[in-house]
Amino acid sequence: MHISASILAADTMDLGGAVRAAEAGGAHSIHVDVMDGHYVANLAFGPKVVVDLRRVTNLPVHAHLEVDNPDRCIDLYGAADLIIVQEDTCPDLAATVARIRATGAGAGVAVNPDRPVEPLLPLLERIDLLLLMAVWPGFGGQPFDSSVLTKAGWAWEQRRARGFAYAIGLDGGVGPSTVGPAAHAGVDFFISGTGVFAVDPGMAPAATIAANVVRLQDLATLHRRPG
Ligand code: DX5
Numbered sequence: 014m015h016i017s018a019s020i021l022a023a024d025t026m027d028l029g030g031a032v033r034a035a036e037a038g039g040a041h042s043i044h045v046d047v048m049d050g051h052y053v054a055n056l057a058f059g060p061k062v063v064v065d066l067r068r069v070t071n072l073p074v075h076a077h078l079e080v081d082n083p084d085r086c087i088d089l090y091g092a093a094d095l096i097i098v099q100e101d102t103c104p105d106l107a108a109t110v111a112r113i114r115a116t117g118a119g120a121g122v123a124v125n126p127d128r129p130v131e132p133l134l135p136l137l138e139r140i141d142l143l144l145l146m147a148v149w150p151g152f153g154g155q156p157f158d159s160s161v162l163t164k165a166g167w168a169w170e171q172r173r174a175r176g177f178a179y180a181i182g183l184d185g186g187v188g189p190s191t192v193g194p195a196a197h198a199g200v201d202f203f204i205s206g207t208g209v210f211a212v213d214p215g216m217a218p219a220a221t222i223a224a225n226v227v228r229l230q231d232l233a234t235l236h237r238r239p240g
């Protein structure tokens with residue numbers, strides 16, 4: 014079960030410390046949300062953050078492009094190990110996936126809460142991550158939309174029936190109360206921001222972040238869908 018720590022919720026004044034703490038807790042990757050103030054209202058990280066993260070962690074770094082016209086900027090994120098695009102931003106998704114692969118990165122495709130996942134079927138054999146959004150892109154800390162569980166079940170069945178290899182990802186609202194049902198439905202790749210990096214005042218940040226990752230990992234493993 015893959016746990017990816019989304020730095021959107023991390024203390025940007027101690028990003029290195031936050032990432033090291035997530036790594037110490039056993040996180041499998043670092044998730045970097047790229048936001049353009051247009052596709053989403055929020056603004057977040059750019060390519061330099063992806064590059065600079067290499068100095069503080071050995072973990073894979075993933076870039077999640079929550080931007081309009083990602084085709085224009087994919088090459089800027091070629092230092093990432095995985096590049097994720099929002100399917101509704103790509104007029105020719107197959108071409109976008111090929112463009113991502115040409116950088117050497119793995120390819121992920123994300124589906125918003127109001128969008129069906131079935132039209133992606135012809136592409137599923139070509140991607141590394143099918144990312145189901147349980148919140149609207151743009152902000153951390155939003156409530157979890159449980160309709161994503163039906164999509165996860167569908168993705169799991171398709172993968173088993175057709176022998177595909179993509180990971181089934183979940184982004185948004187991932188925390189102790191949602192990991193179990195999601196794992197049970199078939200999710201095996203969890204992206205968490207608030208659930209990893211939110212630290213109450215008075216708590217030791219590094220120890221709390223590491224413990225958060227351990228807890229998510231334990232719950233995901235406990236509820237893993239067999240088969
Ligand atoms: C939302 C981002 C998520 C965000 C999730 O647009 O794609 O990666 O960090 O935040 P939480 O885990 O707080 O819902």
Ligand code: ZN
Pocket residue numbers: 019044045046077184204
């Ligand atoms: Zn994200």
